[in-house]
Every structure is written in C-alpha cells, then in structure tokens.
Amino acid sequence: MTLALGLARRFARAFVIVSGGATQGPDRPSEAEVMARWLEAQGVDRGRLILEATSLNTAQNAHHVVRLARERGIRRLMVVTDQVHLPRAMLFFRLRAGPGLVVLGVAAPGPEGRRARVGSVLREVAAFGRNAGRLVAAWREGRS
Numbered sequence: 001m002t003l004a005l006g007l008a009r010r011f012a013r014a015f016v017i018v019s020g021g022a023t024q025g026p027d028r029p030s031e032a033e034v035m036a037r038w039l040e041a042q043g044v045d046r047g048r049l050i051l052e053a054t055s056l057n058t059a060q061n062a063h064h065v066v067r068l069a070r071e072r073g074i075r076r077l078m079v080v081t082d083q084v085h086l087p088r089a090m091l092f093f094r095l096r097a098g099p100g101l102v103v104l105g106v107a108a109p110g111p112e113g114r115r116a117r118v119g120s121v122l123r124e125v126a127a128f129g130r131n132a133g134r135l136v137a138a139w140r141e142g143r144s
Contacts, residue, residue, distance in 0.1 A: 001038060003108040004080045008044050016044060017068055017077075019052040019061045030054075058085070058127070059134035062092035063141075069101060076102045083107035084120040088127060095139045 008016050016039060020031025029037075030053035040046050050068055055061045069077055077097070081089050090105040097103045110120060 001035060003106065004035075005039060005042050005044070007078060007080065007106065008039060008048070014048070015050050015072065015074060016048055017050045017052060017065050019055055019065050021054050021056045021060075023056060057134075058089055058092050059137075062089070062096040066093065066096040066101065075100070076104065078104050078106050080106045080108060082120070083110040084117070084124055085110075088124055091135065095135065096141060098141075 004016070008014070018032040018035040018039070020035070022028055022030045030051070032051040032053040036046070036049045036051055039049060050072070052061070052064045052068055055064050065077070068074075077093065079086070079089050079093050086105050086107045090103065093103045093105075110117060
C-alpha cells in the first residue's frame with residue numbers, strides 16, 4: 001500500500017481505484033474499504049477514491065475495475081500489486097481492457113523470506129490453472 005500511496009501523491013489529480021470484496025466474511029469490511037480508509041488516513045482525498053468492493057478474485061477485480069474506469073472516462077490504469085501476483089493480474093486486466101484502455105503494471109515488493117516467496121509463487125502457479133476458463137472469458141469480453 002505504501003507504493004500505491006506514493007503513486008497517489010505523485011499523480012495527485014488521478015483517481016485511485018481500490019478493489020476487493022469482503023474476503024474475511026460478510027460482517028467484515030471489504031478489502032477496498034480497508035485500503036480506502038488507510039489511504040484517506042495518509043492524506044489522500046476521499047473524493048479521489050473509487051471503491052470496488054464486490055470482487056473476490058483477480059478476474060473479478062479486473063472485470064469491475066475496467067468497467068469503473070470506462071464509466072469515468074479513464075484511459076490509463078496502473079495496476080499495483082506484489083511482484084509475484086503482478087503477471088497474472090496484468091493478464092486479466094489487459095484481456096478485460098481491450099483497445100482504448102492502457103494498463104500498466106507496477107510491482108510492489110513481494111513477501112519476505114524464502115518460505116513465503118515459494119508459497120506465494122506456488123499459489124500463483126496453481127491459480128493460473130484454476131483460472132484458465134476465466135482467462136478465456138476475459139479475452140472474449142475484451143475483444144467485444
């Protein structure tokens with residue numbers, strides 16, 4: 001989040017879309033709300049924050065964020081996530097975006113420690129397999 005905060009400060013007129021649903025349960029705040037609260041506490045104007053609080057996975061993050069960006073006339077997105085997750089996230093976002101929306105990836109530091117890095121890489125490899133159908137759907141939607 002500190003990288004996203006730095007980008008929000010650097011691009012002070014840009015919207016900041018925070019994305020993520022209530023992955024800890026329906027009675028808990030969404031990931032988007034937690035990120036928005038933190039960014040606001042660090043001085044980012046709440047009026048710049050766009051919350052996407054329904055997605056529960058990367059495919060849904062990309063789908064909903066691209067829709068929100070298009071609705072607001074945003075033509076460029078920076079996807080900020082950890083360096084291990086970034087390749088898969090970029091694949092979803094670029095497939096969903098299609099022509100007319102430029103998507104750039106910004107890698108935040110990944111997990112520290114060998115065991116955490118290996119675990120993170122293994123989760124991403126497994127996620128590619130689980131997401132094959134979602135990737136095809138994103139590709140088809142991005143072309144239409």
